[in-house]
Structures are given as structure tokens and as C-alpha cells.
Amino acid sequence: MIIVLVGYMGSGKSTIGIELAKVLDYDFVDLDAVIAENENLSIPEIFSQKGEIYFRKKETHYLKDIISSKIKIVLSLGGGTPCYGNNMDLIMNNNSVESFYLKTSIPELLNRLWIEKQNRPLISHINSKENLTEYIGKHLFERSLFYSRSHHSIVTDGKMISEIVEQILLKLI
Numbered sequence: 001m002i003i004v005l006v007g008y009m010g011s012g013k014s015t016i017g018i019e020l021a022k023v024l025d026y027d028f029v030d031l032d033a034v035i036a037e038n039e040n041l042s043i044p045e046i047f048s049q050k051g052e053i054y055f056r057k058k059e060t061h062y063l064k065d066i067i068s069s070k071i072k073i074v075l076s077l078g079g080g081t082p083c084y085g086n087n088m089d090l091i092m093n094n095n096s097v098e099s100f101y102l103k104t105s106i107p108e109l110l111n112r113l114w115i116e117k118q119n120r121p122l123i124s125h126i127n128s129k130e131n132l133t134e135y136i137g138k139h140l141f142e143r144s145l146f147y148s149r150s151h152h153s154i155v156t157d158g159k160m161i162s163e164i165v166e167q168i169l170l171k172l173i
């Protein structure tokens, strides 16, 4: 099985993915890390030196590569991955994949992203909490259409990492 974690920037895909992989004894794969490693550049460097379109092409390329060649992995996507090209079809049409949307409220995303925005090229330039709230609100509204196609949705607000992992495990039985 391939467990795919979907959700907005700051929804906890990597944090949850690492813990879930430990419990299942699966490998954890972070799509952004795969792209950065293969390109020999950080995600902000890819955006600034090669542009977002280049990044999106690589994102689809490595997504295809991983889901067609790996088993027993927890794969954490980038926040934008489900929303470009036919990425969500690639995920949903693969019988080995079980996908989970980590659903986090705007206030919670704001708290996390305000202090972690520097490595995220889409929001690193936003200079006030008001502007970041507005950006997240509009962006999440557009993106949630794609995220909601996942097999399962898990609300993350107010939950500990272990509780979220537990809820995912319960859906897998």
C-alpha cells in the first residue's frame, strides 16, 4: 500500500507522515525532499532560479515515478501537488493508494505558517498576518476542491500527532 498525505502548507503532512511510517514500519517519502535532492537545489532555489512551472513539472514527474515504483511508503505531497495537471487522477486511479486529506482551519494554518513562511516561496514575501490570512483563505478555498477528492478527510485542529495517526490507522483497517 501507498499512503498519500494531502493538505495545505502547514497542515502537518510531513510531521504526521514520519510518525505514521514509524508505526506501520513503512518508509517515509517527502515529495518536496525528493525534488530538492534530485535537482540539487532547495525548494526556494528551484522557484527563484527555474520558476514555478519548472517546479510543477518536476513535482508531477517525481509523483508518477514514486507511485509507480514504490510500495509500503507514506508519501507526503506538497500543498500544491493535488491541484496541478492530472496529479489527483494519478493518485486516485492507483489501486495501491489510500489518500488522506489533513484538514486544518485557517487560524491554525496562520499560526503555523506565520513562523514557518521563509522556506515557502509562495508566501515568504507576505508581510502581515492580515495579508497572510487573506491569502490562505482564498488559496485554500480553491485548493480544497482538489484535496476533498482524497479517500478520507481528517480534521487536525486541537489534536495531538498521536491522535491523528491513530485516526488514520483506524481508517486503514
Ligand code: S3P
Binding pocket: 007, 008, 009, 010, 013, 032, 043, 077, 078, 079, 080, 081, 119, 120, 121, 122
Ligand atoms: C507548495 C507547498 C510546499 C512546496 C512548495 C509549493 C504549494 O510544500 O511544495 O513550496 O504550492 O502549496 P508544503 O505543503 O510541504 O509546504
